[in-house]
Amino acid sequence: MAEKPWVRMVTAQTPTNIAVIKYWGKRDETLILPVNDSISVTLDPAHLCTTTTVAVSSSFDQDRMWLNGKEISLSGGRFQNCLREIRARACDVEDEEKGIKIAKKDWEKLHVHIASFNNFPTAAGLASSAAGFACLVFALAKLMNAKEDNSELSAIARQGSGSACRSLFGGFVKWIMGKAEDGRDSLAVQLVDEKHWDELVIIIAVVCSRQKETSSTTGMRDSVETSLLLKHRAKEVVPKRITEMEEAIKTRDFESFAQLTCADSNQFHAVCLDTCPPIFYMNDTSHRIISCVEKWNRSEGTPQVAYTFDAGPNAVLIAHNRKAATQLLQKLLFCFPPSSDTDLNSYVIGDKSILKDAG
Numbered sequence: 510m511a512e513k514p515w516v517r518m519v520t521a522q523t524p525t526n527i528a529v530i531k532y533w534g535k536r537d538e539t540l541i542l543p544v545n546d547s548i549s550v551t552l553d554p555a556h557l558c559t560t561t562t563v564a565v566s567s568s569f570d571q572d573r574m575w576l577n578g579k580e581i582s583l584s585g586g587r588f589q590n591c592l593r594e595i596r597a598r599a600c601d602v603e604d605e606e607k608g609i610k611i612a613k614k615d616w617e618k619l620h621v622h623i624a625s626f627n628n629f630p631t632a633a634g635l636a637s638s639a640a641g642f643a644c645l646v647f648a649l650a651k652l653m654n655a656k657e658d659n660s661e662l663s664a665i666a667r668q669g670s671g672s673a674c675r676s677l678f679g680g681f682v683k684w685i686m687g688k689a690e691d692g693r694d695s696l697a698v699q700l701v702d703e704k705h706w707d708e709l710v711i712i713i714a715v716v717c718s719r720q721k722e723t724s725s726t727t728g729m730r731d732s733v734e735t736s737l738l739l740k741h742r743a744k745e746v747v748p749k750r751i752t753e754m755e756e757a758i759k760t761r762d763f764e765s766f767a768q769l770t771c772a773d774s775n776q777f778h779a780v781c782l783d784t785c786p787p788i789f790y791m792n793d794t795s796h797r798i799i800s801c802v803e804k805w806n807r808s809e810g811t812p813q814v815a816y817t818f819d820a821g822p823n824a825v826l827i828a829h830n831r832k833a834a835t836q837l838l839q840k841l842l843f844c845f846p847p848s849s850d851t852d853l854n855s856y857v858i859g860d861k862s863i864l865k866d867a868g
């Protein structure tokens with residue numbers, strides 16, 4: 510008699526992260542090894558996160574994936590690399606409740622189905638690839654009972670999307686570029702947890718939720734090939750900034766933090782302009798937000814808010830505390846009233862948080 514089909518499922522939820530010292534440029538395209546270290550802050554999963562369910566069943570005859578309800582191809586190298594790396598680390602699974610037993614060697618033959626949802630715009634410069642691949646790797650590792658810790662998993666998530674390695678931790682996180690040719694030391698470490706600097710308030714101003722024209726992958730490839738500023742940045746600028754940023758975070762020095770964050774975002778967008786053909790991720794509304802924050806910070810004498818923009822027009826605004834956040838919202842509402850015809854259409858308010866395992 511044929512064995513009754515069975516299914517085992519795991520669901521995980523992972524927040525996105527926003528870099529305050531940016532990763533832009535790879536020295537190895539396949540392994541996804543960066544040209545510089547980067548530092549990010551992980552957001553609250555209640556606001557911007559990916560939820561991924563992975564299932565394995567004796568009745569599945571191929572690996573399949575649905576993203577935001579639409580089936581997508583898993584044939585790309587990045588998905589294949591993540592699946593292969595986790596499968597290689599799979600262990601025996603014994604689910605007594607469901608009466609399922611999967612031996613380590615069975616994982617080679619079994620297929621998975623993956624359903625993933627982002628609760629925020631996909632491919633619009635709010636790091637959907639970061640939350641997406643971190644969540645995928647984390648969920649697969651749980652499904653297959655892989656014993657690796659989050660740092661080891663970060664080196665696998667990195668092979669899905671570079672920025673994903675930083676979403677395996679909450680708080681402030683550093684992606685160490687590493688030296689090894691096989692990429693084993695290119696992984697994320699937590700600098701401080703989400704409680705360390707909990708007066709910070711992060712506000713995301715969604716300027717435009719449309720998919721960007723140039724993906725991060727293509728954009729940074731073009732920058733590596735054509736931008737001299739990128740070379741200077743990676744070698745001469747970022748190493749010093751990383752040290753200063755770590756110090757600013759440890760000592761909760763908002764003035765240095767804001768100065769470094771804004772300068773690094775501006776230099777990253779300058780690299781995009783220095784690329785041939787030039788890449789324009791920010792738009793007029795983004796520029797107006799920068800002017801508004803710069804003017805306010807100068808008038809106060811000391812920075813109240815830091816701004817940073819990833820590969821898209823949407824602003825990530827980090828306020829020193831709740832008072833500054835309240836004032837910032839008032840200013841944004843004044844400059845971009847809801848009835849105006851600018852394309853700023855929502856604010857998402859949140860603070861930092863840690864990865865939640867919903868499995």
Ligand code: ADP
Nearest residue numbers: 559625631632633634635636637638641724725
């Ligand atoms: P973003 O700025 O949103 O990170 P990218 O261009 O870096 O934009 O990456 C977008 C790509 O990331 C998508 O086309 C898709 O391949 C992948 N991605 C986004 N969300 C997910 C998800 N939840 N699970 C797996 N991959 C995802």
Ligand code: DP6
Nearest residue numbers: 528531532670671672725726819820
């Ligand atoms: C501007 O991680 O999306 O957000 O590694 O090619 O998937 P791939 O690129 P991705 O690039 C992120 C670039 C950035 C800066 C950052 O997150 O550090």
Ligand code: CO
Nearest residue numbers: 636638639725
């Ligand atoms: Co991305």
